[in-house]
Amino acid sequence: MMLIHCPGRGDELIPERRIHSLTNTDNGILMRIDCYCGRRHVVRTGRRAAQASNL
Secondary structure, eight states: EEEETTTTEEEEOGGGGGGEEEEETTEEEEEEETTTTTTTEEEEEEEHHHHHHHH
């Protein structure tokens, strides 16, 4: 389970089976998640994402 923020529904607990894809980039990992609202959200995560947000 992971906690994401949905603009339409607020904070949502999402199970791993709702992950659509993972893409490794220079700025972190992009995780595309199928939300219960019907939209697909993109969440940036990983060590490099945390470093970029601290700048």
